[in-house]
Amino acid sequence: MKNLRKGLTLALAVILTLGLVTGCGGGSKAGENGQIYVYCFGDYIDPELEYEFEEATGYDVVIDYFDTNEELYPVIKNNTAKYDVICASDYMISKLVGEGLLAEIDYSNVPNSAYISENVKPFMEEFDPGMKHSVPHTWGTYGIMYNKEMVNSADIDSWEDLWDEKYADQIVMPDSMREMYMIAGKVLGYSMNTTSEKEVKEMTDLLLKQKPLVYKLANDSARDLMIGESAALAVVNSGEVLYSQELNENMEYVIPKEGTEVWTDCWAVTANAANKAGGEAWINFMLEEDSAEDNFEYLTYAIPNTRIADLTDEEVLNPPKEVLAKCETLKNLGAEADDMYSKYWKEYKSK
Amino acid sequence: MMKKSGRARAAAVGKGLYLALILIFLYLPIFTLMVLSFNEGKTMSRWTGFSLRWYEEMFASRTIMDALGNTLTIAFWAATIATIVGLLACIGMNAMKDRSRLVLMGINNIPLLNADIVTGISIMMTFIVCGISLNYGTVLFSHITFCIPYVILSVMPKFKQLESHTYEAALDLGASPLYAFFKVVMPDIMPGVMSGFLLSFTMSVDDFVITHFTRGAGINTLSTLIYSQVKVGIRPTLYALSTVIFVLVLVILIVVNILSNRKEGEK
Amino acid sequence: MTKTSMNSNLKRLFSGPFLAFILCGTLVPLGVIAFYGFTDRSGAFTIENIMAIATRNHAQALGLSLGLALISTVICLLLAFPLGLILKDSKLGKKGFMVFVFILPMWMNFLLRTMAWQVLLERNGIINIVLKSLGLPLLDIINTPAAVVLGMVYDYLPFMVLPIYNALIKIDKNLIEAAYDLGADKLLVLRKVLIPLSVPGIVSGITMVFVPSLTTFAISTMLGGGKVNLIGNIIEQEFTVGSNWNLGAGLSIVMMVFIIISMALIEKFDREGEASMI
Numbered sequence: 001m002k003n004l005r006k007g008l009t010l011a012l013a014v015i016l017t018l019g020l021v022t023g024c025g026g027g028s029k030a031g032e033n034g035q036i037y038v039y040c041f042g043d044y045i046d047p048e049l050e051y052e053f054e055e056a057t058g059y060d061v062v063i064d065y066f067d068t069n070e071e072l073y074p075v076i077k078n079n080t081a082k083y084d085v086i087c088a089s090d091y092m093i094s095k096l097v098g099e100g101l102l103a104e105i106d107y108s109n110v111p112n113s114a115y116i117s118e119n120v121k122p123f124m125e126e127f128d129p130g131m132k133h134s135v136p137h138t139w140g141t142y143g144i145m146y147n148k149e150m151v152n153s154a155d156i157d158s159w160e161d162l163w164d165e166k167y168a169d170q171i172v173m174p175d176s177m178r179e180m181y182m183i184a185g186k187v188l189g190y191s192m193n194t195t196s197e198k199e200v201k202e203m204t205d206l207l208l209k210q211k212p213l214v215y216k217l218a219n220d221s222a223r224d225l226m227i228g229e230s231a232a233l234a235v236v237n238s239g240e241v242l243y244s245q246e247l248n249e250n251m252e253y254v255i256p257k258e259g260t261e262v263w264t265d266c267w268a269v270t271a272n273a274a275n276k277a278g279g280e281a282w283i284n285f286m287l288e289e290d291s292a293e294d295n296f297e298y299l300t301y302a303i304p305n306t307r308i309a310d311l312t313d314e315e316v317l318n319p320p321k322e323v324l325a326k327c328e329t330l331k332n333l334g335a336e337a338d339d340m341y342s343k344y345w346k347e348y349k350s351k
Numbered sequence: 352m353m354k355k356s357g358r359a360r361a362a363a364v365g366k367g368l369y370l371a372l373i374l375i376f377l378y379l380p381i382f383t384l385m386v387l388s389f390n391e392g393k394t395m396s397r398w399t400g401f402s403l404r405w406y407e408e409m410f411a412s413r414t415i416m417d418a419l420g421n422t423l424t425i426a427f428w429a430a431t432i433a434t435i436v437g438l439l440a441c442i443g444m445n446a447m448k449d450r451s452r453l454v455l456m457g458i459n460n461i462p463l464l465n466a467d468i469v470t471g472i473s474i475m476m477t478f479i480v481c482g483i484s485l486n487y488g489t490v491l492f493s494h495i496t497f498c499i500p501y502v503i504l505s506v507m508p509k510f511k512q513l514e515s516h517t518y519e520a521a522l523d524l525g526a527s528p529l530y531a532f533f534k535v536v537m538p539d540i541m542p543g544v545m546s547g548f549l550l551s552f553t554m555s556v557d558d559f560v561i562t563h564f565t566r567g568a569g570i571n572t573l574s575t576l577i578y579s580q581v582k583v584g585i586r587p588t589l590y591a592l593s594t595v596i597f598v599l600v601l602v603i604l605i606v607v608n609i610l611s612n613r614k615e616g617e618k
Numbered sequence: 619m620t621k622t623s624m625n626s627n628l629k630r631l632f633s634g635p636f637l638a639f640i641l642c643g644t645l646v647p648l649g650v651i652a653f654y655g656f657t658d659r660s661g662a663f664t665i666e667n668i669m670a671i672a673t674r675n676h677a678q679a680l681g682l683s684l685g686l687a688l689i690s691t692v693i694c695l696l697l698a699f700p701l702g703l704i705l706k707d708s709k710l711g712k713k714g715f716m717v718f719v720f721i722l723p724m725w726m727n728f729l730l731r732t733m734a735w736q737v738l739l740e741r742n743g744i745i746n747i748v749l750k751s752l753g754l755p756l757l758d759i760i761n762t763p764a765a766v767v768l769g770m771v772y773d774y775l776p777f778m779v780l781p782i783y784n785a786l787i788k789i790d791k792n793l794i795e796a797a798y799d800l801g802a803d804k805l806l807v808l809r810k811v812l813i814p815l816s817v818p819g820i821v822s823g824i825t826m827v828f829v830p831s832l833t834t835f836a837i838s839t840m841l842g843g844g845k846v847n848l849i850g851n852i853i854e855q856e857f858t859v860g861s862n863w864n865l866g867a868g869l870s871i872v873m874m875v876f877i878i879i880s881m882a883l884i885e886k887f888d889r890e891g892e893a894s895m896i
Contacts, residue, residue: 037568042583047412062569063414067582074861080475081485081568169758175844215741216761217844221584228394230741247394342860350675350847366704370716373701377723380734380772383744387737436635443633446626455633461644466833466877468850469870472857473647476867480650496643499636559729559836564857577729581840585733593730600725608718 033058036278039072039083040065041265042220044137045286046298053285059278067219068176076101076270083270085279090264091178091330093134094127098332102133103269109280110135112287117304119318123264126329134266135283138301140238141262141319141327142179143255145223147248150232159186159256162233163206168213172225172234175217177345178330179261180207183235186258192328195337204344208351226251237263239301241316246300253316259326264304381597388590405591412588418576421487425572426555429494434548436495437502438540445510456507462497463504470497471564478565485567493565494555501554502547509543654867667868676852676869680876683848686763687831690770694827695820697771698778702819703812706786717783724776732769732840739765739841761843769837774830778823785819786812824884829877849873 042065050061064083066072069092075081076096088096096102107113113135120139121131128134146156150170155161162171162183174180182192184203194200215231216222222234227248236244241253267286269279285291292305302317312318319327333341388406392399409415444452462470474493478485513536521531559574566575573592580589658664670676705716723731738744739760746756759765789812797807813820835850842848849869856866 039568042579047414050413064569064571065579065583067579068859070859074858077861078479079484080479081566083568211845214845215843219582221582224394224584225740228740228742230743346675346852346855346860349844350679350852369700370704373697374719376772377720377775380731380738381723381726383738384730384734436639439632439634440636443630443636446629447633455637455640458640458644461648464829464877464881466829466873468833468835468853469651469874470647472853472866472870473651474643475857476654476863477642477647477650492643496639499639503636553725557727559727574727574729577727577733578836578840581729581733581736585737589730589733593726593734596730597726601722604718604722604725608714612714 033060034275034278035060035062036085036275036282037081037083038063038085038087038282039075039081040087042067044087044265044299046291046294049285049291049294052291053282056285057278057281059275059281061282070177079272082272082274084273084275085267085269085282087137087265087267088134089330090123090127090266091332093266093268095332096268097128097133101271103271103273103276104132105135105269105283106276106280109277110284110287112284115287115289115292115306117306117309120264120304123262123329124266127264127331128266134268135287136304137265137267137286138239138295138299139262139264139304140302140317141255141323142174142182142235142237142260143253144233145226145236145241145244145251145253146233147226147229147250148252149250150229153252156233156254157257159183159258161256162235163187163210163213165213167233169215170232171210171214172216172218172222172231173210173214174222174235175219177341179235180345180348181341182261182330186256186260189258192261193331193333195333195340197340200341200344204348207348211348211351237301238316238319239299242300242314255319255323259323259328262324262327262329264329381593384590384593385597388587388594390587390590393587405587406595409588409591409595414571414576415573415588415592418571418573421570422556422572422574425487425491425494426552428491429498429555430548430551433495433498433502433551434544437499437547438506438544440499440503441506441510441540444507456503459500459503463500467558467560468564471561474561475564485565485570487567487570489565489567490562490570490572493561494558497558497561498551498554501550502544505547505550506540506543509540513539651867651870654864655871656868658864659862667864668872670865670868671872676849679847679852680849680873682763682846683832683850684876686767686770686848687828690767690774690831691824691828693767693771694775694778695824697775698782698823699816699820701779702782702786702816705783721776721780724780728773729836729840731773732837735765735769735772736760736840739768760841761845763842763846765841766838766846766848769841770827770831770834773837774827777826781819781822781826782816783819785816789815821884825881828880828884832877832880833873 036059038061040063044065050063053059054061064081066075069089072086072088073092073095076083076086077099093102113131116131116136120136123139124131124134124136144156144159144162146153151167155164161167162173173183178192181200181203184190184206185192185194185199187206188199188202190196190199190203216225218225218234220240222231222236223240223244225231226234226236227244229248229250236253238253241251244251267283269276269283273279286295287305289305289307292303292308293311295301296303296308296311302312389401389403390398391402391404440455444455447455471493474489474496475485478489483489518531518535521535522528526534557574558572559578562572562575563578566572571579573596577589577592580586655667656663656665658666671680701720705720708716736743739757740746741756741758741760743760749756759768793815794807794811797811802810833850835848835854838846838848838851850873853866853869853873856862856869860866
């Protein structure tokens with residue numbers, strides 16, 4: 001027994017020292033202006049900016065990540081964890097505004113808002129009139145990215161192509177409820193904001209028909225499957241395209257002829273933020289020219305900032321007017337319709 | 352005779368083969384990650400050259416280092432507090448009537464038998480119902496809760512083996528209860544306390560599910576960080592992290608093994 | 619009041635912190651989950667959340683979970699028992715080291731180990747790259763239930779090996795030799811001595827593999843590609859995405875009942891009645 005004791009004591013000593021060393025090293029010093037808590041989509045800002053923001057403003061930043069808007073919502077709604085500033089998509093912003101969960105932004109703290117591009121403003125108007133509660137971080141479209149070695153370019157021009165059996169087990173679809181119904185709706189000619197149960201049911205059936213062809217349901221990691229050539233087609237948002245093309249030259253992006261969804265992901269300050277000024281400072285910092293440029297280079301998503309307009313003039317990021325004319329944005333549908341969608345989405349997921 | 356030894360040899364080869372296959376199954380994934388961690392490129396499908404860049408990036412990444420710090424500090428404090436609470440509980444329960452002790456030991460088993468997901472959800476809901484926002488403290492509390500049973504299960508048998516008369520003899524000889532406890536009882540139950548602490552520490556480091564539900568803003572442990580990163584897309588820094596963790600675990604366990612073997616040899 | 623009784627009164631107080639943790643960390647939370655499970659959003663009593671298990675989506679997920687957990691438990695058992703036997707018979711000097719080698723992966727974070735399989739199994743992953751270069755047919759199981767079973771077996775195998783091995787080495791050597799002396803052949807010894815005497819180890823191994831497999835959501839998320847929906851996923855989604863806590867709590871209660879039933883079934887096979895802990 002004694003030997004065991006010695007062994008354990010030693011292990012303990014090793015663990016303790018390790019614990020203390022990393023414990024002390026890991027503990028961050030409190031910023032002079034207090035802390036701000038940021039809740040953001042995974043991998044959605046250049047990590048360097050966190051430090052630069054701390055240095056520039058004296059705030060201490062704690063960032064946490066989520067995967068989809070639907071994951072963000074219960075956290076903010078139930079106040080399970082306290083965040084000052086969040087990043088969310090258009091329809092989620094309007095849902096949160098509707099439930100009084102976001103604070104109005106004091107634009108005197110966000111002077112850089114003058115540099116927000118004009119081209120996103122009409123879309124902002126649809127879900128947050130007057131940008132009262134949110135400031136755009138990125139924007140883009142959804143479309144089909146394909147590998148031109150594995151798929152004939154001429155074959156891909158419609159959402160319906162995702163139902164083509166010759167691509168069985170080669171398609172990656174988003175693991176995101178609203179995007180999936182947007183796609184099914186485009187095929188059937190329904191609005192992506194429909195609240196008719198009959199239409200949602202029909203769309204679910206259509207999606208279920210496609211499910212056997214789907215290799216994986218994935219959001220951000222779809223690009224890795226495309227780059228690694230594990231899949232031939234993936235529904236991705238336009239921001240992923242330049243990044244993927246850099247690592248695999250066979251990547252092509254097309255916005256299907258039926259039109260698509262234009263999305264805007266925005267920063268917003270929560271209604272019960274402990275540090276509202278800090279949250280606004282964060283938003284303002286993200287609109288700095290250097291931050292916008294760093295974010296663009298890191299993410300390759302379109303950053304709607306006039307000061308880096310010449311960097312982001314690729315067609316993938318700035319679809320021509322006639323394409324945009326066919327696009328819609330997702331809208332908040334209300335609790336009842338959300339429940340109905342969730343019910344059918346669960347059916348889709350568990351079959 | 353010949354035939355028999357031939358069969359024995361065949362059996363030995365068969366056994367060896369079986370062990371080898373299972374070893375490959377167990378270690379192939381881990382070694383793959385180790386090899387990939389030295390790959391210069393971002394994608395795993397092509398080897399583009401040897402590089403330590405992912406290790407540099409890992410040590411420079413505040414997210415990963417913070418998660419590592421959280422994992423270790425939570426495990427340390429959870430194990431320490433659970434050990435103290437569990438030890439006190441054992442002392443207390445030994446002074447109780449058999450009936451109440453049995454009931455308490457039964458309740459003590461609940462977190463062990465319960466599925467992690469249910470434990471996690473129920474504690475999370477309780478916090479929210481009480482209006483407590485999730486934070487570092489809520490994670491620590493849940494970890495202490497699920498660690499205490501392990502401590503009690505390790506310490507309680509030691510108390511049963513204890514000769515209660517030595518403690519009373521010490522008291523009769525004029526030792527104070529505290530002195531008698533530390534001089535007479537403690538040495539005998541120490542192995543149980545130690546293994547309770549280490550078991551708690553390991554369980555806490557390993558936990559994902561309960562942390563997943565009870566963590567608050569910005570509180571990531573390695574487990575929750577890995578889970579969210581896998582969803583976003585695996586970055587090679589995670590390969591580097593796996594390698595470091597594996598080597599660390601290996602070294603600690605080998606040292607413990609050698610030490611205990613050597614002691615055994617001396618005996 | 620005598621000195622000793624005062625002493626034991628005082629000693630009993632020592633369990634105070636433990637009782638507080640039991641109360642706040644175990645009993646109250648179980649009460650909360652029961653309350654949510656049996657009420658609707660407005661707080662009125664209902665058994666709808668419990669009955670929801672009967673709807674097709676939920677029943678399918680529960681059935682799939684039970685099936686996959688059962689399959690992985692059986693595979694773990696079939697792999698671990700022979701392994702335990704071989705380890706038990708191996709030379710004494712190497713024994714400690716061999717056992718160590720087989721349970722070492724247990725100490726590594728299970729999410730990292732699961733992630734490793736995602737890297738290996740991907741359509742264009744390491745395994746398939748090797749297979750392709752050898753001109754062999756590709757292994758196409760990622761994002762299917764088969765991959766999830768593989769992940770479960772891989773993650774939980776050490777939890778089966780350890781208790782079985784511990785039970786096997788406790789068996790008295792003389793007993794086995796006596797059996798051989800009485801003319802039993804290997805198979806008979808296995809059937810009449812080794813297996814019956816290792817039942818406690820087998821039982822605790824089964825519980826340690828079956829329960830986490832039945833309730834997992836991480837393995838199915840990482841290796842199932844969003845297409846394998848287990849009961850654990852449904853419950854997790856109810857809390858992290860769906861925000862219908864009542865339904866999530868109700869389904870958790872049902873899941874607990876299933877765990878209790880399966881454990882009772884397993885215990886029935888355990889003649890000893892007491893499964894030895896690790």
